[in-house]
Amino acid sequence: QFKRIPLPKQSKDELYQMGETFNNMIELLEVNYEKQGQFISNASHELKTPLTVIESYASLLKRRGKDQPELFDESIQAIHSEAIRMKDLTQQLLLLARNEQHWLLEKEEIHLNEVVKEAVRSFEKAYNREVELKQETEVVINADLQRFKQLFFILMDNARKYSEERIVVKISSSKDQAVVSVTDRGIGIPSGELEKVYDRFYRVDKARSRKTGGFGLGLSLAKEIADAMEATIALESVEGLGTTAKISLPLSDSH
Ligand code: ADP
Numbered sequence: 001q002f003k004r005i006p007l008p009k010q011s012k013d014e015l016y017q018m019g020e021t022f023n024n025m026i027e028l029l030e031v032n033y034e035k036q037g038q039f040i041s042n043a044s045h046e047l048k049t050p051l052t053v054i055e056s057y058a059s060l061l062k063r064r065g066k067d068q069p070e071l072f073d074e075s076i077q078a079i080h081s082e083a084i085r086m087k088d089l090t091q092q093l094l095l096l097a098r099n100e101q102h103w104l105l106e107k108e109e110i111h112l113n114e115v116v117k118e119a120v121r122s123f124e125k126a127y128n129r130e131v132e133l134k135q136e137t138e139v140v141i142n143a144d145l146q147r148f149k150q151l152f153f154i155l156m157d158n159a160r161k162y163s164e165e166r167i168v169v170k171i172s173s174s175k176d177q178a179v180v181s182v183t184d185r186g187i188g189i190p191s192g193e194l195e196k197v198y199d200r201f202y203r204v205d206k207a208r209s210r211k212t213g214g215f216g217l218g219l220s221l222a223k224e225i226a227d228a229m230e231a232t233i234a235l236e237s238v239e240g241l242g243t244t245a246k247i248s249l250p251l252s253d254s255h
Contacts, residue, residue, distance in 0.1 A: 002026045042201040046089055046215055050082035092217045095150070096200075099224050105144040109252060112139045112178055113171055119149060120169055123156050131156075134170040139178040142252045147225050151233075152180065154222040155245040159184035161212040163242060177248040185242040194235055198223045 004026055005019040057075040065071055113135050120131045141148075159167045163186025170181045189197060189204060196202050203216040219233075226233045230250060237243040 002030060039200060043089075043093060046201070047086060050085045053082045054079050089215050089217075092215060092221065096217065096221055096224070099221065099228065105147065105229060107142050108145060110141050110143055110145055110148065112141055112180065115145065115148070116152065116169060116171055116180060119152055119156075123153075123160075127160055129160055130166045132166055132168045134168065136170065136172040139171060139173050140252045141178050141249050143229055143231075143249055147229050148231075148249075151222050151225045151229075151231070151247060152182075154218045155182040155233075155247070158182075158214075158218060158245070159186065159243070161214060162186040162188075173251060174248075176251050178251050179246055179248050181244055181246040183242065183244040188239040188241050188243055189235065189237040190239045191237075194237060197235070 004023045007016055007019050007023070057078050060071060061075050065075075117133060117135075120133050123129070124131050156167065156169075159182050163184035165185045168183040170179075170183070172179045172181075193204050197204065197216075198219050199216075200220040201216040202220075203214060222233055225231075226247065232248045234246045234248070235243060236246075
């Protein structure tokens, strides 16, 4: 708690206004402090869970591994998958931190059709999932390629995690915007949660998310990347039917 300047009740002169501005700034600082504290506590908690699992399996192996070799497979599998979970979380945290440092955008001319096609192909291979690519138009944008790929990947990854059927990716344009949409026919997001999914560490269903591997950081990072590159993200979803995530970016002037 920071100290506020006591404001006189009667006069609202310049001094009063300065005091008021100062108090507003204090207010913002406090909110920031609280958010940061919350973030660190969430992150530590998420790291602690896999660490606890790793620790208990390791100590089980230490105590009984020699006498009961049948424990080996289960333990190593658990240790391995929890270590991967920790690695994923660390990677996402690093991306968040890097984005916060406002790294310079490296804008270049991107032929979206090619880039998306390539990304979709490697996605299909990596996850053995079928993706339908609809290309309504050829679009060219001026943007940071790495960031666009990160953004696109987060949306594809969510479609993969929360649906089983084929994912549809569409490239189109409207007015001066290029639009890339990712549609899945998965579990969808309840309408009351649509606003909240952008919050850091927010997950609609924590228990289920733990199985699918999410930490609730993907969309918050996507939103931050989008803001940095003058793009917008929009989610449309019907619970039980599926979700469409749309990225809109300004079309390149020269095209
Ligand atoms: P996570 O890594 O947990 O997927 P995100 O920030 O990307 O984190 O998403 C937050 C939450 O929003 C998810 O935990 C999930 O509950 C919900 N969500 C996001 N995308 C989808 C989707 N395509 N279908 C259903 N639910 C989704």
